[in-house]
Amino acid sequence: MNESKSSIIDSHCHIVFSNFNEDRELVAQRWRSQGVKALIHACVEPSEIPAIKSMADQFEEIRYSVGVHPLDAHHWDDKTLNILKNAALDDSRVVAIGELGLDLFKSENLSEQLSILMPQLKLAFELNLPVIVHCRDAAKEMLEVFSKLSKDGCCPKGVMHCWSGKVQEMRQFLALGFYISFSGNVTFKNAIDIHDCAKEVPPSRFIVETDSPFLSPVPNRGKRNEPSFVKYVVEKISELRGESFSEIAEKTTQNARELFALP
Template sequence: MSTLSLIDSHCHIVFRNFDADLDEVSQRWREAGVVALLHACVEPSEIPAIRALADRFPEMRYSVGVHPLDTEHWTPDTAALLRRAALDDPRVVAIGELGLDLYRDKNLDEQLAVLRPQLDLAVELDRPVIIHCRDAAEPMLRELQELQARGACPRGVMHCWGGTPEEMEAFLALGFYISFSGTVTFPKAEVTHACARQVPDNRFLVETDCPFLAPVPRRGKRNEPAFVAAVAQRVAELRGQTVEEVAERSTANARQLFALP
């Protein structure tokens, strides 16, 4: 058993490629010291299955939301459905995964139409948001800065961080946390390495985003929550800290942001 206490602040174990061996996967995350996980939601039809996983794994909490690449799942009653799901289960600790992705899709107006009501819902319910932002820092910042000017900007995390140090500073100024995934272990991810060195101690999280983005040396394989230990290890190396320090800080930060057990 690991002596570390880690929180995987963003995972997707509801995906079919965990169906066959989820008991073994959970045993491995417990042995690696993962004391809590936050399961992100990409669209509402996942919610019953994610809730069933939370029943099965008491250390799990989850979010409800619609991913920017899943805008086709947004209907006129989606906001009400998300509100009800969040109010029905105290284990729903965040709204998301929401955001903007201009890497894969260029439908910015459509994505904004799905993003805005979710940001409003997070403020209404006083829940943090989990933000997916890819090749879209400028419009995302503009959106959040306008909300902050009106006193209506939610708190939250920039998950799977891949932006520049300058972009990171702008999100930090809005009160956001920055979460590092397996990409921080990739040798060529120098911009992400710079961010990991620079982020304040009280504002970073670690995550797997599994089953995607397995860290080195498992790159290209299925990722899983136990591998968050490799993310913490690499962040520690970049920051000149011990892995114990990084585990302690990132765990305290995740508990603070998501009110985790």
């Protein structure tokens, strides 16, 4: 396994969260030492945007998204869409809209979640930006939304972040043009469905992420996750696919660059 020369992109993290306040510089040193050349910082609601932007000023590897998470629907008001649009137009480091989507695991307010999802999807299509999709216990509903937009010719491209679905669901999202992103849960021993997806996903359509500070991979399960740990995700996928570490690192880096139009 030749890790030393491999560059990796962590395609989804949240290092703006307060549990990084004490050691963010050290966290950056560690991701650099592990070959993490770029990070996509996901946004969950608009009040985070100034802090994420300032973090992108501090760490040149950071690009970011702007959006409202389905569990943060209560942060949406009549000014939100304009805030997101202006933030995206104002900074070329904004490479996606999100983290948006549906979460029927932690909440059942489907109509409220849809009411903030649809304008964000329209905005992404209008600005020609990909979407970062959070989808938990809601594959059927999410597929219905995307299928309709696709039929109408206005479905944005994007990624199903922190994939935890079944192979059949993955095939449907792939057919609609979406990428699949694997996070620390692919390293869990009993994550059989995710393992099957990692083996089957086409080489040009998957990326890797940490979702820091959540879902720390084995061997750090239960600890705070951080971008340097993305190497364990790459390791596990290389084992599952029977390919070298550097092959998976190279493929996922190339795929992330294409999806997010990274330099």
